[in-house]
Amino acid sequence: DTGVSQDPRHKITKRGQNVTFRCDPISEHNRLYWYRQTLGQGPEFLTYFQNEAQLEKSRLLSDRFSAERPKGSFSTLEIQRTEQGDSAMYLCASSSTGGRTDYEQYFGPGTRLTVT
């Protein structure tokens, strides 16, 4: 397995447009996380899926944000009516329950969003 992949790697959009990002986790991982990282800061948790169920959402995830993981495999994160404050790196991570490494998350390369 080649690890967590994210698409696209870069996205430039105009304010008010909708954007969608995709994350493909490591194939046997049932846990999937989204984080947001702004310049000079550490990543901040956005939301968490176990299989297809979205079990936790951060207060950072306004109603313009929606995430899905329809079959418990890949996940999408959509931002509607983008604002300049949404400009950030969006990171996806996955992990597996059970076993000695069930706390270790593997991160994808991220999608860098620029809203103009």
Next chain:
Amino acid sequence: GNSVTQMEGPVTLSEEAFLTINCTYTATGYPSLFWYVQYPGEGLQLLLKATKADDKGSNKGFEATYRKETTSFHLEKGSVQVSDSAVYFCALSSGGYQKVTFGTGTKLQVIP
């Protein structure tokens, strides 16, 4: 809630110098502790981890010891190289969902 505080950077060292990056945390329960590294233009990579008190994580010459009594997880390396130049994030995870809480990152620059 959970939080991680790490020393502000940037930290500039000469090659072969000793490195310490301080990290302290606040958490409920018994967190796992991590150091992640982000090289220029690359994604986050797990550098080392420790899951219980007094555990020592180590990798690539870096070490950190889980100190419950001082709620600390300081990163150390005896002799840094230019290739160690990167941003280092201290982090913890706890709770049933194991979401990770990160510090703000410390940029390390090693000069020849």
